[in-house]
Amino acid sequence: MCSxxxxxxxxKNLKLTKRSFLLEGKNTESVDVKIKLIEDKLKSAILENGKEDK
Structure with a gap:
């Protein structure tokens, strides 16, 4: 699993990419999906760490 x-x-890199896309007037839908996936993975990692600490 990713750390x-x-x-x-x-x-952070995806958010910078999204900002660049917005400034260039490009569609950010694919970046938005990737950001959502990474945020979900981070939430899962945080929850897993919380379970391990107990």
Whole structure:
């Protein structure tokens, strides 16, 4: 599984890509989907870490 920091880095890069797409007037739908997937993976990773701590 990807580490939390890798997922956070990927999310940051995708958000920068989305900003660039918006400035260029490009469609951001594919980037939005990727951002949602990474956010979901991060939430899952956080929940898994919480279960392991208990």
């Amino acid at each position: 939390k920091s890798n997922l956070e880095d990927e999310l």
